[in-house]
Amino acid sequence: MSAPTKPAPAAALLADLRAALPAGLVLDDEETVLAHREDAAPFGEAGRAAAVVSPTTVEQVQAVVRACAAHRVPIVPQGSRTGLAGGGNAIEGGVVLSLLKMDRVLEIDKANRLVRCEPGVRTAELAKAVAEQGLFYPPDPASWETCTIGGNIATGAGGLCCVKYGVTADYVMGLSVVLADGELVKVGRRTVKCVAGYDLTHLFVGSEGTLGVIVEATLALRPPHGEALALLATFPSATAAGAAVGGITEAGHTPSALELLDRRTSEAIAELGHPLLPPGAAATLIVASDAPDAAARIKEMAALCEQAGALAATAAENAEQAHEILEARRLVLPALTEQAKKMPGEIASFVEDVAVPRAQLAVLIDRIDDIAEQYGLYVSTIGHAGDGNLHPSVIFDKTDPDAMRRAREAYDAIMAAALELGGTITGEHGVGTLKREWLARELEPRELRLQQDVKRALDPEGLFNPGKVLAA
Amino acid sequence: MSAPTKPAPAAALLADLRAALPAGLVLDDEETVLAHREDAAPFGEAGRAAAVVSPTTVEQVQAVVRACAAHRVPIVPQGSRTGLAGGGNAIEGGVVLSLLKMDRVLEIDKANRLVRCEPGVRTAELAKAVAEQGLFYPPDPASWETCTIGGNIATGAGGLCCVKYGVTADYVMGLSVVLADGELVKVGRRTVKCVAGYDLTHLFVGSEGTLGVIVEATLALRPPHGEALALLATFPSATAAGAAVGGITEAGHTPSALELLDRRTSEAIAELGHPLLPPGAAATLIVASDAPDAAARIKEMAALCEQAGALAATAAENAEQAHEILEARRLVLPALTEQAKKMPGEIASFVEDVAVPRAQLAVLIDRIDDIAEQYGLYVSTIGHAGDGNLHPSVIFDKTDPDAMRRAREAYDAIMAAALELGGTITGEHGVGTLKREWLARELEPRELRLQQDVKRALDPEGLFNPGKVLAA
Known part of the structure; x- marks a missing residue:
């Protein structure tokens, strides 16, 4: 009506x-x-x-x-x-x-290791469909059961396994896009390599619906990965955990996950009674490897954690032990939900998404701790440590206007800290409206103008998602 | 003067x-x-x-x-x-x-696995400089001793190891570019992930100097790879070699090189007396693996070559044997030079660069054979088979106007065949002036207009390299 x-x-x-x-x-x-x-x-x-x-x-x-x-x-x-x-x-x-009604997987091409699909297909469904053909679509955003491939492409989504396998952008070979004049263009390719003309495909990736409507995608696939093994290490400080991440990277390992839990998150999971997380850890690392020599790799990485000053480092020797370790990462949300139940009022949370050069990880975690204290807020941070990408969650009582204000200011302070450390305001969530003003702080004025020139070239009348990413 | x-x-x-x-x-x-x-x-x-x-x-x-x-x-x-x-x-x-005088490596950041350099640094020099720090810059165009990083970025160059490690574009994290108004912009990032605004970095990659002047690049690096092992297999037909490539891919192997030599190239190397290349092979595959389980992988891939109908498949069991196998690939140019010496007149060659979906590889090789016969030309083809990327060389007497005309027509016919098979006119060499008219055949009119819109947005007066990639 x-x-x-x-x-x-x-x-x-x-x-x-x-x-x-x-x-x-x-x-x-x-x-x-x-x-x-x-x-x-x-x-x-x-x-x-x-x-x-x-x-x-x-x-x-x-x-x-x-x-x-x-x-x-x-x-x-x-x-x-x-x-x-x-x-x-x-x-x-x-x-x-x-685009949710356009949700078909159109083609799985095993010989060429690619899949062609509509934008509304759910990420997990796509991954399952290609897995049935013995192939692997790596990008695994946290919302992958619900989120769509079109949304993943539009935001340039990441996930846990990016540290080894890269982000959504790395898998987009070609796109069909409806432009502002209603015409359909096919950009990109079905070949592994192609340098015929400008790369318009990756201009659309991460453009958040501001340049056209993605109506079809051709995505690269990989051979299936091996069974993952894992280790869990606890640390007396974020600095020690950061040193372990640095040590693992410098030693040339490519773990399939390298996740960090800060003190608050570690404590919350310990309270749920996870056997490998005793109380008192200032930081936890969860490291997985699906390499052919995973067992040896996991042992070496556990030793590197110990060298960096780990309180304890437990290396899984079989799939069952690995499952128990990876379970700790999956307990993050339930554990924080339990914590929130103890707080007064109506609880809300803001999930941040900053990224810094890997070596600045520990510094950023300490800064976030300082910000939490300064604003009197509960902030728990998890992160894709191998990528230098952190997700601090600011948890507060949304019925309290002062807490709301402080949460918002803390959110801004975290972005400012990331920029100061040579990082970015968004590693994998995008700009949208939320960080539009912040994009203008991250980019120099000439680059911002260049971004606007590109927007105008593709969408001269501002038809597509005006006011997102860039000011309308 | x-x-x-x-x-x-x-x-x-x-x-x-x-x-x-x-x-x-x-x-x-x-x-x-x-x-x-x-x-x-x-x-x-x-x-x-x-x-x-x-x-x-x-x-x-x-x-x-x-x-x-x-x-x-x-x-x-x-x-x-x-x-x-x-x-x-x-x-x-x-x-x-x-840009040859701007040839400094500015920074090697081991903890963040990146290198920052000026555009004029030679690719091999950059690779050597990072190797001294225990890091690996994979892209290896054939001209890597001479070519520059700036040129690699401008053309979106590939190489032998792309099949496992990807192309130059996959390593470009950020660029500094002088725009048409003389202003300097820094696009991209130093973080592993970043989705802050449109990806302008990859718009400049492969733009062949038509959008701005690249004056600095930040490139991602990898941990060093293991010692490579290799196998050499000869086949009675291109179809059988193509089937082996398909079999290797479908079985989920990721070789670090997967090179194909056609009949003429195989014969030319056999004539130089390479012990593993007896006369009579219609196609040769050279496959390398630098995986931790390389020995097992090489054996499995050799078995897959045999299943596909190989005349012989020799798997290296040590570095020395691997070197002998990889030597066959390095002999391509000397071998063809020897062949050219037997031909009358003043010899010239055109190196083509077409790519097709991997599964079409054998079909394209057969088409190229037909084209060679039709135009009465010597065409020898090598290819990055794992990427579906072929480089047929049309060799002819440049003092003979008719041979020149036939060579040119054959060159066009090869591109037409690639497009017909769902491929591209250029996998890794670029468009330049040579394939400008062909780009207009590969892209649909609406995409070509979109490419021109982008060019105009960044370079409204047509200052940079007009007439390259797109018509001026």
């Missing part, structure tokens, strides 16, 4: 959209519109969409883009709204273009 | 360049200008430059760009002219901007 007070352009747009798409694919009822308002980011800068459209074909996407262009109504491409920067948030009076 | 007949604008430009740069860095004598006229591509579409400038600092590059912009004189950035597509060829009346 469209609201009676809706301005005329929206009604005309809706009529055009309904004429172009089959019945039921254009919705503007309150419930649907509100359900598609926000992704999973905090501080929601979001508006009420005029409609949510869910095309099932490329031609329908083109029709939607043409109708919106004709009415000068902005389009927000949207997946499953697991994004953490507001990139998928609706825009007031705009159209939410949900 | 400037030629007396040179038009006035060139004189004014030269005066400005000489005012901006130290003495001796701006040359316009006949010898220097002619020496910088062409890269290593055949069919040279090249002009006579007004001057060759060789700045030693970023500020000098900026001064050159500003002077040329003021005089509306095009700039051709140039490295060591080993390019194979004419991207580095001089433009009539333009300025050649040689």
